[in-house]
Amino acid sequence: MNHAYIVIMAGGIGSRFWPASTAATPKQFLDIAGQGKSLLRMTYERFLPLVPAERILVLTHADYADRVQQELPELPTPNILSEPSRNNTAPSVALAALHLQAIDPKATMLIAPSDHVIEKESAFHALVKDGLEFVRDEQAILTLGMRPSRPDTGYGYIQYNNNNDRLAGNSLMFKVRQFTEKPDLERAKSFIAAGDYLWNAGIFLFSVTTILTAFQEEAPTIYAQLTQDPDIFGTEAEADYIRRVYPDTPNISIDYAIMEKADYIYTLPAQIGWSDLGTWGSVYERSEKDESAVVVQHEGRHLVEDTKRSLLRFPKEKTVLIKGLEDFIVVDTPDALLIYPKSEEQQIKADRQRLLSDENDQ
Amino acid sequence: MNHAYIVIMAGGIGSRFWPASTAATPKQFLDIAGQGKSLLRMTYERFLPLVPAERILVLTHADYADRVQQELPELPTPNILSEPSRNNTAPSVALAALHLQAIDPKATMLIAPSDHVIEKESAFHALVKDGLEFVRDEQAILTLGMRPSRPDTGYGYIQYNNNNDRLAGNSLMFKVRQFTEKPDLERAKSFIAAGDYLWNAGIFLFSVTTILTAFQEEAPTIYAQLTQDPDIFGTEAEADYIRRVYPDTPNISIDYAIMEKADYIYTLPAQIGWSDLGTWGSVYERSEKDESAVVVQHEGRHLVEDTKRSLLRFPKEKTVLIKGLEDFIVVDTPDALLIYPKSEEQQIKADRQRLLSDENDQ
Numbered sequence: 001m002n003h004a005y006i007v008i009m010a011g012g013i014g015s016r017f018w019p020a021s022t023a024a025t026p027k028q029f030l031d032i033a034g035q036g037k038s039l040l041r042m043t044y045e046r047f048l049p050l051v052p053a054e055r056i057l058v059l060t061h062a063d064y065a066d067r068v069q070q071e072l073p074e075l076p077t078p079n080i081l082s083e084p085s086r087n088n089t090a091p092s093v094a095l096a097a098l099h100l101q102a103i104d105p106k107a108t109m110l111i112a113p114s115d116h117v118i119e120k121e122s123a124f125h126a127l128v129k130d131g132l133e134f135v136r137d138e139q140a141i142l143t144l145g146m147r148p149s150r151p152d153t154g155y156g157y158i159q160y161n162n163n164n165d166r167l168a169g170n171s172l173m174f175k176v177r178q179f180t181e182k183p184d185l186e187r188a189k190s191f192i193a194a195g196d197y198l199w200n201a202g203i204f205l206f207s208v209t210t211i212l213t214a215f216q217e218e219a220p221t222i223y224a225q226l227t228q229d230p231d232i233f234g235t236e237a238e239a240d241y242i243r244r245v246y247p248d249t250p251n252i253s254i255d256y257a258i259m260e261k262a263d264y265i266y267t268l269p270a271q272i273g274w275s276d277l278g279t280w281g282s283v284y285e286r287s288e289k290d291e292s293a294v295v296v297q298h299e300g301r302h303l304v305e306d307t308k309r310s311l312l313r314f315p316k317e318k319t320v321l322i323k324g325l326e327d328f329i330v331v332d333t334p335d336a337l338l339i340y341p342k343s344e345e346q347q348i349k350a351d352r353q354r355l356l357s358d359e360n361d362q
Numbered sequence: 363m364n365h366a367y368i369v370i371m372a373g374g375i376g377s378r379f380w381p382a383s384t385a386a387t388p389k390q391f392l393d394i395a396g397q398g399k400s401l402l403r404m405t406y407e408r409f410l411p412l413v414p415a416e417r418i419l420v421l422t423h424a425d426y427a428d429r430v431q432q433e434l435p436e437l438p439t440p441n442i443l444s445e446p447s448r449n450n451t452a453p454s455v456a457l458a459a460l461h462l463q464a465i466d467p468k469a470t471m472l473i474a475p476s477d478h479v480i481e482k483e484s485a486f487h488a489l490v491k492d493g494l495e496f497v498r499d500e501q502a503i504l505t506l507g508m509r510p511s512r513p514d515t516g517y518g519y520i521q522y523n524n525n526n527d528r529l530a531g532n533s534l535m536f537k538v539r540q541f542t543e544k545p546d547l548e549r550a551k552s553f554i555a556a557g558d559y560l561w562n563a564g565i566f567l568f569s570v571t572t573i574l575t576a577f578q579e580e581a582p583t584i585y586a587q588l589t590q591d592p593d594i595f596g597t598e599a600e601a602d603y604i605r606r607v608y609p610d611t612p613n614i615s616i617d618y619a620i621m622e623k624a625d626y627i628y629t630l631p632a633q634i635g636w637s638d639l640g641t642w643g644s645v646y647e648r649s650e651k652d653e654s655a656v657v658v659q660h661e662g663r664h665l666v667e668d669t670k671r672s673l674l675r676f677p678k679e680k681t682v683l684i685k686g687l688e689d690f691i692v693v694d695t696p697d698a699l700l701i702y703p704k705s706e707e708q709q710i711k712a713d714r715q716r717l718l719s720d721e722n723d724q
Contacts, residue, residue: 019681303717314699319381321710321717324690324703332699336681339692339701344685355665355683 003106004055004132006047007096009202010040010068010114011061011083016279018352019336020313028115029067032277034287034297034313039115039277040071046118047110050125057081057099058114059092062243084243090257091249093204094215094222095242101208102234108136109211112203117286119273130169131205131268138166141214141258142173142205145198145267146274151188154278156181156200156255159191160267176265179255198267201274204254211258219257225249280329281345284311310342365468366417366494368409369458371564372402372430372476373423373445378641380714381698382675390477391429394639396649396659396675401477401639402433408480409472412487419443419461420476421454424605446605452619453611455566456577456584457604463570464596470498471573474565479648481635492531493567493630500528503576503620504535504567507560507629508636513550516640518543518562518617521553522629538627541617560629563636566616573620581619587611642691643707646673672704 014027021027028040035042040058047056053075058068062082069080081099083092093111100107110128118124131142145158160174167173179200183191191197206214215223225248232241259265275286287295296304297313302320304312310328314320318332329345331338340348376389383389390402397404402420409418415437420430424444431442443461445454455473462469472490480486493504507520522536529535541562545553553559568576577585587610594603621627637648649657658666659675664682666674672690676682680694691707693700702710 019683301717303713305713317697319698319717321381321698321713322701323706323709323713325701328686330701332694334696335679336683337676337694337699338682339684339687341686347685348683351665351667351683351685355663355681 001051001129001132003104003108003136004051005100005104005107005109006051006056007093007100007109007111008040008043008047008056008058008114009060009089009092009111010058011064011086011092012113012115013061013086014115015352016349017331018348019333019338020331022335025067026064027277029064029071031297032115032283033117034283034295038071039117040068042117043112043114044072044075046121046124049121050128054079057096059083059096059111061086082239082242083246085247087246087249087251089202089254090219090252091222091226091246093211093254093258094219094226094249095246097208097211097215098226098230098233099238101212102238105208107208108132108205109208110203110205113201113276116201116274116276119286120271124270124272126169127171127268127270127272128205130171131173134166134168134171134173134266134268135205135207135210137168138264139210139213140173140206140264140266141210141262142266142268143176143259144201144203144205144270144272146201147269147271148192148197148199151185151192152199153182153185153188155276157183157188157191158198158200158267159194160196160198160269162196166266171268173266173268176259176267179260181255198269199274200255201270201276204259210264214258214262218261219250219252222249222252222257279345280311280331280348281342284329284342287311363413363491363494365466365470365498366413367462367466367469367471368413368418369455369462369471369473370402370405370409370418370420370476371422371451371454371473372420373426373448373454374475374477375423375448376477377714378711379693380710381695381700382693384697387429388426389639391426391433393659394477394645395479396645396657400433401479402430404479405474405476406434406437408483408486411483412490416441419458421445421458421473423448444601444604445608447609449608449611449613451564451616452581452614453584453588453608455573455616455620456581456588456611457608459570459573459577460588460592460595461600463574464600467570470494470567470569472565472567475563475638478563478636478638481648482633486632486634488531489533489630489632489634490567492533493535496528496530496533496535496628496630497567497569497572499530500626501572501575502535502568502626502628503572503624504628504630505538505621506563506565506567506632506634508563509631509633510554510559510561513547513554514561515544515547515550517638519545519550519553520560520562520629521556522558522560522631524558528628533630535628535630538621538629541622543617560631561636562617563632563638566621572626576620576624580623581612581614584611584614584619641707642673642693642710643704646691646704649673 065082157180159177164175165172293309295311299316305323307325314332327342519542521539526537527534655671657673661678667685669687676694
């Protein structure tokens with residue numbers, strides 16, 4: 001594990017948690033899980049038992065670099081890699097790999113989103129250790145595949161080859177047959193019935209050698225754009241160079257650029273209580289509830305009566321008196337207030353757009 | 363009408379409109395009616411067709427004097443009479459009468475709360491004119507009595523003598539038989555059935571001579587306390603003097619001190635669309651509603667869907683998205699949020715006390 005690095009991707013601008021999340025303070029910087037710390041901080045701490053802070057990097061948009069440092073004051077400042085533009089995940093991964101290669105040519109890396117939660121940390125740690133060992137020894141791109149619990153149409157699916165597995169540590173890695181982007185419900189149901197499909201959680205493991213070879217072969221434009229001056233990585237001039245060359249990389253996801261093309265893609269099936277906390281409803285489902293199945297995310301003074309199966313979130317300074325709500329989401333911020341039926345939360349995004357469009361100015 | 367003065371009482375600390383009203387900004391300074399102006403301002407403007415600003419006075423607690431001036435910038439500053447302590451309405455009225463007597467010994471005055479609403483202003487103006495004429499010519503203390511529309515147990519009732527009336531202008535003034543404080547429901551029903559009971563709205567008319575004679579006879583302690591230096595009223599030293607002597611007056615209402623004792627009490631029955639806006643429910647009832655019977659008090663951006671029979675009030679700066687509420691009161695302020703079933707609003711006060719007690723600190 002001495003050459004293992006963790007790269008946390010924290011550049012997203014997730015708009016699904018309005019009004020709590022905003023462009024200025026997106027989801028990863030919020031205590032969405034009600035744990036007293038941000039999702040980014042939770043993600044960072046989840047990896048600390050595996051590698052020291054010196055080998056954890058955070059990839060983020062330049063606008064958020066200060067905020068990342070604020071959330072993770074003990075993270076060495078050079079470990080925050082700033083992207084000058086939002087070009088999706090493929091250029092991000094290439095940037096991180098080129099940076100790590102310069103620091104440690106033997107580096108293996110795990111790259112993961114900053115705004116998911118994992119309940120079973122020790123199971124996760126065991127899988128990650130086996131996975132890092134596997135990608136150290138093999139030319140393999142490994143993705144953690146989550147055992148699906150329902151035919152969710154919001155995720156990408158990974159079909160794996162049950163007959164083509166490799167043992168590393170205590171874990172079996174399976175060759176990936178294909179990736180399928182968000183399927184319709186019928187298809188999702190058939191995936192669950194088939195049994196050889198996993199959810200793509202966006203957690204990838206590889207050595208820098210393997211991934212940079214993959215970029216050279218499968219995404220040569222990105223590779224060429226970022227390696228105009230290959231010797232600049234790891235030097236003081238790297239940040240300036242990135243500011244100059246990064247914006248012109250193609251906007252494409254790592255899934256499309258590499259995963260769906262390369263031949264040496266493996267998946268490690270995981271049952272680790274993973275959730276991407278994609279909606280208020282999933283936050284509600286994952287949170288500890290009181291005897292009325294109510295989740296209150298509030299450090300301030302409140303009285304909640306005759307209220308059931310609801311998620312209630314308020315700024316710390318606010319005094320709150322609530323009575324008689326059932327199956328609601330209430331999210332209050334200094335700028336906005338949302339009171340919405342929990343079962344209809346998919347419509348919040350559209351309503352918010354109606355609300356914020358100029359036509360609806362009141 | 364040249365000697366007619368209006369005295370608006372604006373010292374209350376009404377706590378029933380929490381979280382909108384606070385000790386710092388009580389009800390009379392808020393736009394509770396959703397009219398774009400405070401109740402005090404509405405009350406002031408209601409009297410302007412009757413008397414010029416120079417003959418409108420506002421009695422308030424010293425803490426609110428600046429706020430009154432802010433709401434009524436055109437009111438001459440000397441017309442704001444500050445009470446250094448809260449000693450209930452009898453000392454207030456005596457203070458106003460002594461002040462006016464010094465300015466105009468022939469003064470008649472109408473004294474009224476600052477936080478009520480009256481829908482039928484011209485009917486009100488006609489009654490006030492007749493009433494002021496009556497109290498100018500007679501030794502009479504006149505109260506406007508509101509024709510009751512329901513057996514409300516929240517008001518005081520005035521029983522009048524149907525056979526003892528006096529004509530002034532176009533109005534009949536009736537001798538009062540008795541005042542009854544808030545009755546129970548049985549009694550309130552019998553009052554309505556009897557037909558000779560009116561609601562006491564706290565609007566009184568009299569000449570300064572009549573009311574000061576009444577104080578001398580019925581409340582001599584108050585009178586003596588305030589007239590230790592009778593020549594000081596109307597001089598620049600009045601305010602200092604009041605600060606010194608007023609706090610030691612007995613704490614008693616004008617109803618108990620004078621109305622229930624004096625012999626020359628009359629009432630003028632009124633049907634003027636009066637409401638004391640005593641609760642959020644009464645504000646809801648009196649407000650214009652949309653097709654879903656929803657009242658939205660908000661100048662800012664909002665989208666309210668599938669919501670019925672509710673009162674919704676938010677700070678101007680706030681963006682609001684609400685769906686699926688029925689029969690609710692929602693009041694948001696920068697400090698507090700109330701979401702409460704409309705039918706249970708009587709319990710808000712008790713809940714608020716539980717919430718704000720130290721035992722409930724979270």
